[in-house]
Amino acid sequence: MQRDSTPNRSITILHVAKEAKVSKSTVSLVLQGSDRIRDATAQRVREAALALGYVYNRRAAELRRQSSNMVGVIINDLMNPFFAEVLVGIERKLVDAGYIVLMAHTHEDLDRQRRVLLSMREQNAAGIVICPALGTPNSLPKEVKAWGIPLVVMVRSLGSGSYDYVGSDNERGVYMAASHLLAAGHRHIGFLGGQSGAVYDQRLRGYAKALEAAGLPVKKNLIVLSAPSRPGGWEAMTTMLQVSPRPSAAVCYNDVTAFGALAALGEKSLRAGTDFALVGFDNVLDAAHSNPPLSTIDIRPSELGERAAVALMARIANPKIKHQLYLAEPKLVLRQSG
Amino acid sequence: MQRDSTPNRSITILHVAKEAKVSKSTVSLVLQGSDRIRDATAQRVREAALALGYVYNRRAAELRRQSSNMVGVIINDLMNPFFAEVLVGIERKLVDAGYIVLMAHTHEDLDRQRRVLLSMREQNAAGIVICPALGTPNSLPKEVKAWGIPLVVMVRSLGSGSYDYVGSDNERGVYMAASHLLAAGHRHIGFLGGQSGAVYDQRLRGYAKALEAAGLPVKKNLIVLSAPSRPGGWEAMTTMLQVSPRPSAAVCYNDVTAFGALAALGEKSLRAGTDFALVGFDNVLDAAHSNPPLSTIDIRPSELGERAAVALMARIANPKIKHQLYLAEPKLVLRQSG
DNA sequence: CTGAAAGCGCTTACAG
DNA sequence: CTGAAAGCGCTTACAG
Numbered sequence: 001m002q003r004d005s006t007p008n009r010s011i012t013i014l015h016v017a018k019e020a021k022v023s024k025s026t027v028s029l030v031l032q033g034s035d036r037i038r039d040a041t042a043q044r045v046r047e048a049a050l051a052l053g054y055v056y057n058r059r060a061a062e063l064r065r066q067s068s069n070m071v072g073v074i075i076n077d078l079m080n081p082f083f084a085e086v087l088v089g090i091e092r093k094l095v096d097a098g099y100i101v102l103m104a105h106t107h108e109d110l111d112r113q114r115r116v117l118l119s120m121r122e123q124n125a126a127g128i129v130i131c132p133a134l135g136t137p138n139s140l141p142k143e144v145k146a147w148g149i150p151l152v153v154m155v156r157s158l159g160s161g162s163y164d165y166v167g168s169d170n171e172r173g174v175y176m177a178a179s180h181l182l183a184a185g186h187r188h189i190g191f192l193g194g195q196s197g198a199v200y201d202q203r204l205r206g207y208a209k210a211l212e213a214a215g216l217p218v219k220k221n222l223i224v225l226s227a228p229s230r231p232g233g234w235e236a237m238t239t240m241l242q243v244s245p246r247p248s249a250a251v252c253y254n255d256v257t258a259f260g261a262l263a264a265l266g267e268k269s270l271r272a273g274t275d276f277a278l279v280g281f282d283n284v285l286d287a288a289h290s291n292p293p294l295s296t297i298d299i300r301p302s303e304l305g306e307r308a309a310v311a312l313m314a315r316i317a318n319p320k321i322k323h324q325l326y327l328a329e330p331k332l333v334l335r336q337s338g
Numbered sequence: 339m340q341r342d343s344t345p346n347r348s349i350t351i352l353h354v355a356k357e358a359k360v361s362k363s364t365v366s367l368v369l370q371g372s373d374r375i376r377d378a379t380a381q382r383v384r385e386a387a388l389a390l391g392y393v394y395n396r397r398a399a400e401l402r403r404q405s406s407n408m409v410g411v412i413i414n415d416l417m418n419p420f421f422a423e424v425l426v427g428i429e430r431k432l433v434d435a436g437y438i439v440l441m442a443h444t445h446e447d448l449d450r451q452r453r454v455l456l457s458m459r460e461q462n463a464a465g466i467v468i469c470p471a472l473g474t475p476n477s478l479p480k481e482v483k484a485w486g487i488p489l490v491v492m493v494r495s496l497g498s499g500s501y502d503y504v505g506s507d508n509e510r511g512v513y514m515a516a517s518h519l520l521a522a523g524h525r526h527i528g529f530l531g532g533q534s535g536a537v538y539d540q541r542l543r544g545y546a547k548a549l550e551a552a553g554l555p556v557k558k559n560l561i562v563l564s565a566p567s568r569p570g571g572w573e574a575m576t577t578m579l580q581v582s583p584r585p586s587a588a589v590c591y592n593d594v595t596a597f598g599a600l601a602a603l604g605e606k607s608l609r610a611g612t613d614f615a616l617v618g619f620d621n622v623l624d625a626a627h628s629n630p631p632l633s634t635i636d637i638r639p640s641e642l643g644e645r646a647a648v649a650l651m652a653r654i655a656n657p658k659i660k661h662q663l664y665l666a667e668p669k670l671v672l673r674q675s676g
Numbered sequence: 677c678t679g680a681a682a683g684c685g686c687t688t689a690c691a692g
Numbered sequence: 693c694t695g696a697a698a699g700c701g702c703t704t705a706c707a708g
Binding site for chain 3: 693694695696697698699700701702703704705706707708
């Protein structure tokens, strides 16, 4: 009954076979580009397919072949441009390699994450790359491996189990940022925004170590927590401006919180770079044109996505390779904010 | 041979049937929640499935049933938070309705767009929502309809053919923005950024009409083109600041160009809202916490995405309904930039 | 209430 | 070089 509205959907290799006066095996073979078929025959088949408006049914082929060209990509927070850039990198690499991406956004919701994971499993995904939602159990990689689905974890590490992981050297990155501020003469430096998870712990540690290396104390009131978002950064800066003695600089949990901080500063007629030094983390594209442009730690977000795609494809190609670990090397990029 | 690494993949309803001592038809029926099966039997089947670690193979089911629960979503520019928000809205609505999304990013590349469209067709997508890449031929909706795949076009309209469309009233929105600036006493108002496509034409027209309604001439040198991005907005503002007499206000092509303009202003130690009035378009989440917060035209990006999802589902449910058109009603939201 | 059989659109040994 | 047959994991009339 779908026939009239979907004219081409109903035509199969069987129709093509009849039209070209060959068997359906032959049609299948030429569609796969086999060289076992004589040129003339192949030509005839291709013409028949074209004439009939035949379209390959990849799902049927994959069912028979027990394969899949779909990979699942699970993102925790697409509203953060960092993750949007990561996603773009993953998608580009995957599509260029002939995969197609099943994408899901969890919004840090564990329940949603579980549902989409199940869904991808039912759909027979060839692999999954996940930026885990906050609170994801460390057992996840083992569980997915038990399903027989290759997995790469991104950005947020999940304990010390063995799994493929692509992220950045957070501790070192923040250490570099703080050291830069220290070298510029700042003595009251805050750590602005963010609040929980492995990434937070790593970045905070980099901050603490840099201060300690400079013989400076780590003061609780200079570490202000917030949601890892613009509004969060705005609030964090607002409270940070009230501690006394007032800090003269801060390294931010990430670029997005830094952007919020920039806004809070502006509201008080303060300008980052002259009245307060600020450095972010990620080097999101927007950082080059914020007001003012943001000094930050560059971890090349879209490249991170590409690395994850490559790691996943490597594991799909050979499930037995040893676990892969890629940590982007942080680079300090100086702009006007600090 | 995949058996050891993918333990559960190989178990099918046949195994469950044997374990539960029923036929595979019965298993299928209970998996579908049919009430034709006695409770005791159903219970036994469910236990067997659980015990064996059975996982439903949805692709096989869909092949047999000639159905699909995947919908394709094609986005032109994920680096623009507007589209990221749209995507999030689409995804949420679709996943909540039991669909799964095949996502592709074209990066305004027509060739890529064609490839992913084909790919989605091969995968038997139940429907597609597309934010068309710049330069997409107006014939696209007709073509996809000929494939038998429900389609909804988003954000950028594609000529006057009949197809489902979800977008915003661009002309009216910009008209409102410009009128606001006019009412505030500005007489030299620029139109900043953007450069081509239906959306651009519509927004520019709103600008022109507002000026005309106020008896003001539309001056070529106050309309400065740019890429629809932060760097684009930055450049556009930089050149706009050089025209003389210098305009005192501008309506921007979209929020992202406005953000770039904010940065250019800052670089010259000018502040939007006091030295120059700026209003954006979209009301992206970031607009509330830019430096300074951006006055803009709110078209509720994520709601737009949800509307598109709803329109697509309606069309899938009934391919014969008449064409759907949803235009978000623009609302002026005043913040500090103008 | 449950089972046997056919079939969705492909691929892949196996013959010839 | 090409065809006939079996099968991927399901669903769905059709019997009983």
